[in-house]
Amino acid sequence: TESFGLFSCLVNGEEKEQTHxxxxxxxxRHPDELELxxxxxxxxxAExxxxxxxxxxxxxxxxxxxxxxxAHAVPG
Incomplete structure (x- = not known):
């Protein structure tokens, strides 16, 4: 089985957890797109x-x- 640790970080001063x-x-291909x-x-x-x-x-x-x-949702 595969296991992945969840990440958290500060975003705008609030601690947020990984969702995906x-x-x-x-x-x-465009400036507003996010490299993964x-x-x-x-x-x-947001969706x-x-x-x-x-x-x-x-x-x-x-x-x-x-x-x-x-990206796939992670259990949380």
Whole structure:
């Protein structure tokens, strides 16, 4: 079985926990998109239209949008 530790970090002065884990690498093509590497811990902040999430990459500290199917929810 696979086991992944959950991440937490401060976002705007509040401690937030990881909600998703990247399962594919995503290379941004537009300035508002968020780069993801496999296994990156992600905090999804909102669901956008057309199956996109707006979120925060807890590894890089960057924020942006990415396709929803590139990250899976983690049990929490």
């Amino acid at each position: 884990r990247a399962v594919f690498r995503f290379i941004p 590497d496999v296994d990156d811990p992600v905090l999804v902040e 956008e239209d057309d199956f996109w999430f707006r979120g925060f990459n807890m590894r890089t500290g960057e924020r942006g949008v990415f396709p929803a199917f590139y």
